[in-house]
Amino acid sequence: MNQAASTDAAAVPPPPAAPVTSRRLATRDWALIVACAVAVGALGVGWSTQQRLRVLEKELIKRQDDSQGESAQALLLAKQAQDASREAGARVALLDARVSEAALQRTQIEDLIQSLSRSRDENVVADVDAALRVALQQSTITGSTEPLLHALQQADERLQRYNQPRLERVRRALARDLDRVKAVGVSDLSTLTLKLDELVRLVDELPLLAATESRRAPAAAPRSASASEAGASAASWNDHLSAWWDAWPARAWDEVRSLVRVARVQQPEALLLAPEQMYFLRENLKLRLLNARLALLSRQYATAQSDMRDAQGALERYFDPGSRRVQVASDLLKQVAGQTKQVSLPRPDETLAALAAAAAGR
Secondary structure (H helix, E strand, O other): OHHHHHHHHHHOOOOOOOHHHHHHHHHHHHHHHHHHHHHHHHHHHHHHHHHHHHHHHHHHHHHHHHHHHHHHHHHHHHHHHHHHHHHHHHHHHHHHHHHHHHHHHHHHHHHHHHHOOOOHHHHHHHHHHHHHHHHHHHHHHHOOOHHHHHHHHHHHHHHHHHOOHHHHHHHHHHHHHHHHHHHOOOOOHHHHHHHHHHHHHHHHHOOEHHHHHHHHOOOOOOOOOHHHHHHHHOOOHHHHHHHHHHHHHHHHHHHHHHHOOOOOOOOHHHHHOOHHHHHHHHHHHHHHHHHHHHHHHOOOHHHHHHHHHHHHHHHHHHEOOOOHHHHHHHHHHHHHHHHOOOOOOOOOHHHHHHHHHHHOOO
């Protein structure tokens, strides 16, 4: 009888679970699914951030290598400038020696003329010829037409006071040589070097394009606080997750807007200059201008033109073209480059030939 009762009790099915327990299990599954989705999204954001950090690290390494290369180039240019300065000093010493030699030759010629017993006409012709040859040497050494022009004018005035009919041919040749020498436009090296010195002084005051764009960059937009307010005022876990999920795109967009700014730039590499690169850029521009100045003093006009073209390119590439100072410096550099030109000095061959004919008695 007891066995029958137990069998009847085992055959009776258990009562069904309460509805409250099933609802709890459904809520727990839904929360688990949402947590998994959030974890997957977090992993995606983390992977994207890691990739971005790797790209930034590569860019920083590249910029560091470029900075070191430009630093080495600046040091090399400084060494070249020192070598050019020493070479220019040696050339100036050689020019002084030649001028002294020319002065000694002129003194010897004058002593020789005074020691010889010649007629008055022969002395005048010899003096004019010697003065013109010495002036021609001085013009060749200094690269200026002033000594030759002054000697021709003095010779013309002397022959005019002498008033000898047989020397009229020499006077006509002198007039033609004077016109030819006056027509030659020779660069005024002193004025050009002063302009280059002024440009070197202005380099530190010129605004760079990178510094100007950084000052013009807009401030980052304030971050949205809707997610925090929703989280503070939410009453349930589901509402909190929904509010956070809705506010996440706005937060991401605010972060991107605060880090990235899109603008149209003609020279993109001009905006990537670091502060130390800006310093070396200015020093490099100064070295270019100083090299052009030394080349002008040495009358190496091709080298001076090349250095000034490089300086003009640097002004147009890295400095703010809208700045008044940059425009003034660019115009001044263009003026110097336009006035720097190689001019062959004329020779008073016609006057020398006329003097030789007059000394020969023809």
